[in-house]
Amino acid sequence: MIQMTSEAKRVEELRRLLQQASYAYYVLDAPVMEDTVYDRLYRELQELETKYPDLVTPDSPTQRVGERPATHFTSVRHNIPLYSLENAFNVEELQGWEQRWRRHLTPQYSPVEVDYVAELKIDGAALALTYQNGVLVRGATRGDGVMGEDITQNVRTIRSIPLRLNFDGLENIEKVEVRGEVFLPLEVFKQINEKRQKAGEQLFANPRNAVAGTLRQLDSRIVAQRQLDFFAYTLHIPGMDDASIANTQWEALELLQRLGFRVDTNHRLCHSIREVAEYYQYWDTERLNSPYMTDGVVVKLNTFKLQEQLGFTQKFPRWAIALKYAAEEAPTRVENITVNV
Numbered sequence: 001m002i003q004m005t006s007e008a009k010r011v012e013e014l015r016r017l018l019q020q021a022s023y024a025y026y027v028l029d030a031p032v033m034e035d036t037v038y039d040r041l042y043r044e045l046q047e048l049e050t051k052y053p054d055l056v057t058p059d060s061p062t063q064r065v066g067e068r069p070a071t072h073f074t075s076v077r078h079n080i081p082l083y084s085l086e087n088a089f090n091v092e093e094l095q096g097w098e099q100r101w102r103r104h105l106t107p108q109y110s111p112v113e114v115d116y117v118a119e120l121k122i123d124g125a126a127l128a129l130t131y132q133n134g135v136l137v138r139g140a141t142r143g144d145g146v147m148g149e150d151i152t153q154n155v156r157t158i159r160s161i162p163l164r165l166n167f168d169g170l171e172n173i174e175k176v177e178v179r180g181e182v183f184l185p186l187e188v189f190k191q192i193n194e195k196r197q198k199a200g201e202q203l204f205a206n207p208r209n210a211v212a213g214t215l216r217q218l219d220s221r222i223v224a225q226r227q228l229d230f231f232a233y234t235l236h237i238p239g240m241d242d243a244s245i246a247n248t249q250w251e252a253l254e255l256l257q258r259l260g261f262r263v264d265t266n267h268r269l270c271h272s273i274r275e276v277a278e279y280y281q282y283w284d285t286e287r288l289n290s291p292y293m294t295d296g297v298v299v300k301l302n303t304f305k306l307q308e309q310l311g312f313t314q315k316f317p318r319w320a321i322a323l324k325y326a327a328e329e330a331p332t333r334v335e336n337i338t339v340n341v
Ligand SMILES: CC(C)(C)c1nc(N2CCN(c3ncccn3)CC2)c2cc(C(N)=O)c(N)nc2n1
Pocket: 082, 083, 084, 085, 119, 120, 121, 122, 123, 124, 126, 142, 181, 233, 234, 298, 300, 317, 320
């Protein structure tokens, strides 16, 4: 073991302190450090890395924003395909889905009681993250589910995406795949459009388009200014069946949070389709107060055992469905209503 210089020790300590502070701030929404303290430690790290460049590591918080724009994005193959979701547009179609997955299981086994996890369907862009020995090595768009675009440099600028996992008993796991949704909080979306309005630029029609447009930016400095955010919802360890690290979707969401990811806390463990329907109806109105856009609820059978038994069709998992809300027409502005008096 080479003797670490005192500078190397300090750099490592600063990286750990700053990463913990970011995790607390962006993921737990519970800051542990004043911004001024964070900024002072960050500047100390920058000065040490400038003085000793070989102490710079890819997971250093100073390495989030690239200096120069990329010229293009390369196409990459997902290690594990990203599937699409079958859609349901009301509770009757949700019940139809339940009949279908139950029929698919019988006669072997169709459990009477099953748990579902209901997750708000965040209206953003799906993203696939790959971690090697705990360090973020790739971020890719969904693309067609098999091939996506490597947008790692842009992904690194998203503060709620950890550059290094908070190891949680996964020390010796070589590769971890995480999927989730990149989104723009509504407040940020409005600010971006106000700036574009002032600059005479074309406005983004909705947060989802703003996310897609931002992730396509070749200059990560522009991406860094857009304050994109990320909710994780799937964890895969290639080569190990998912059940070895968690047995249910519920446990997987908790593990994702412990690893350092933001997870939407509005997800709910439902013990029946009726409870799913209640959750869906409650959020149909509640989502209008939400700080980010949603377009439905994603309903998943909770246990991985059941998920594996049901498997996938050509395109969809049989064990999940997107229960959508009626598409939101642009709110009709009062002055546009002509009243025939
Ligand atoms: C892992 C599975 C397949 C069950 C899955 N797939 C999802 N999606 C697939 C379809 N997607 C998609 N996107 C573009 C074109 C076609 N399909 C967009 C992501 C999920 C999206 C959300 C969300 N938005 O909040 C979520 N909480 N859970 C998901 N879970």
